[in-house]
Amino acid sequence: MKETEFLARNYSNNIAEGQVFWASPSNIALVKYWGKKENQIPENQSISFTLNTCKTETKLSFVKKEKQDNLFSFDVVFENKKNTDFKPKIETFFKRVERYLPFLKAYHFTIETSNTFPHSSGIASSASGMSALALCLMSVERQLLESDTTLTETEQILTDTYFNKKASFLARLGSGSACRSIEGDLIVWGAHKEIAGSSDLYGVKYPDTVHDNFKNYQDTILLVDKGEKQVSSTVGHNLMHAHPFAQERFKQAEDNITKIKDILKSGDLEAFIALIESEALTLHAMMMTSMPYFILMKPNTLEIINKIWEFRAKTGLHVGFTLDAGANVHILYPENEAKQIYEFIKNELVAYCQNGHYICDTIGFGAKEMNS
Numbered sequence: 171m172k173e174t175e176f177l178a179r180n181y182s183n184n185i186a187e188g189q190v191f192w193a194s195p196s197n198i199a200l201v202k203y204w205g206k207k208e209n210q211i212p213e214n215q216s217i218s219f220t221l222n223t224c225k226t227e228t229k230l231s232f233v234k235k236e237k238q239d240n241l242f243s244f245d246v247v248f249e250n251k252k253n254t255d256f257k258p259k260i261e262t263f264f265k266r267v268e269r270y271l272p273f274l275k276a277y278h279f280t281i282e283t284s285n286t287f288p289h290s291s292g293i294a295s296s297a298s299g300m301s302a303l304a305l306c307l308m309s310v311e312r313q314l315l316e317s318d319t320t321l322t323e324t325e326q327i328l329t330d331t332y333f334n335k336k337a338s339f340l341a342r343l344g345s346g347s348a349c350r351s352i353e354g355d356l357i358v359w360g361a362h363k364e365i366a367g368s369s370d371l372y373g374v375k376y377p378d379t380v381h382d383n384f385k386n387y388q389d390t391i392l393l394v395d396k397g398e399k400q401v402s403s404t405v406g407h408n409l410m411h412a413h414p415f416a417q418e419r420f421k422q423a424e425d426n427i428t429k430i431k432d433i434l435k436s437g438d439l440e441a442f443i444a445l446i447e448s449e450a451l452t453l454h455a456m457m458m459t460s461m462p463y464f465i466l467m468k469p470n471t472l473e474i475i476n477k478i479w480e481f482r483a484k485t486g487l488h489v490g491f492t493l494d495a496g497a498n499v500h501i502l503y504p505e506n507e508a509k510q511i512y513e514f515i516k517n518e519l520v521a522y523c524q525n526g527h528y529i530c531d532t533i534g535f536g537a538k539e540m541n542s
């Protein structure tokens with residue numbers, strides 16, 4: 171699909187007010203997106219597990235403005251408190267998506283949003299937050315189309331396939347990785363010659379065979395550092411522009427998508443762990459070798475990694491880690507080894523978490539529309 175196919179159909183804004191409500195998950199990349207071109211087009215392809223319990227829940231209320239003007243009008247309520255911190259990011263998002271959602275200036279919006287995981291956990295909430303907002307806006311578009319009786323019956327309908335694609339397309343313009351949070355359970359973003367239907371514009375469900383070893387895969391997130399991110403994603407992605415190893419890295423990610431395709435099919439957990447750990451360390455290596463440079467791991471991140479490696483060598487169990495652009499560690503492991511690995515996490519790793527905090531999650535199946 172081309173970008174122009176997401177331009178809105180010609181409908182009238184003839185609903186006075188309404189409310190929509192979505193819960194959308196976070197995701198964790200296996201092959202990482204790091205570096206972007208203009209308009210949030212990724213420099214390399216990525217693939218992620220959609221999470222199940224780490225979610226953002228967003229209720230969007232909309233009321234038609236009495237007087238039409240040329241401004242975006244919205245309030246944000248985060249975890250039951252009026253919030254102004256998120257407004258600039260949402261204003262930028264509205265500017266980027268207005269071309270595809272022409273009703274944005276016709277309404278005043280109240281965005282009531284909260285996370286199922288602690289906000290100050292250091293877990294990036296932009297993927298779940300931006301995807302939840304994009305889905306809400308798609309639901310508004312759907313209502314406006316359905317209520318426009320001047321349209322033909324076919325014109326009034328948004329198919330679920332189109333709805334999800336456009337939601338992913340819009341979410342991407344809010345935060346790149348958010349485009350991988352609409353559906354589950356494995357999502358690819360970025361056009362790749364070996365992944366049918368893949369696109370730079372939106373995430374697609376991984377279309378090929380996945381071995382049962384990966385069903386209900388477990389993710390325990392160890393919260394090593396709950397502080398603000400040292401480097402914002404925007405700054406981080408920009409550092410790839412003048413990065414001496416950028417082209418090699420983009421090529422490596424492309425090759426890793428090819429490799430993970432075989433791994434997902436064969437169920438080879440050793441190869442899976444080698445690939446995801448290498449991806450995590452490469453992401454951090456890119457930051458350490460940027461100018462300016464950053465170290466986002468903390469001493470406890472390394473303690474945890476070393477403990478995982480020791481435990482794996484000792485037991486032969488299939489426990490591996492991945493990292494986001496921060497100090498927290500995602501521990502990934504198969505469901506049939508969950509009992510022993512979870513015991514190990516509780517007994518030996520939780521001590522390295524800030525205030526002993528960690529979150530247990532699994533692979534999930536994507537966003538859900540909720541009743542208000």
Ligand code: PMV
Nearest residue numbers: 199202203345346347403495
């Ligand atoms: O979506 P952004 O711009 O916050 O970038 C996120 C990038 C990583 O989380 C580090 C990797 C990824 O693919 O999710």
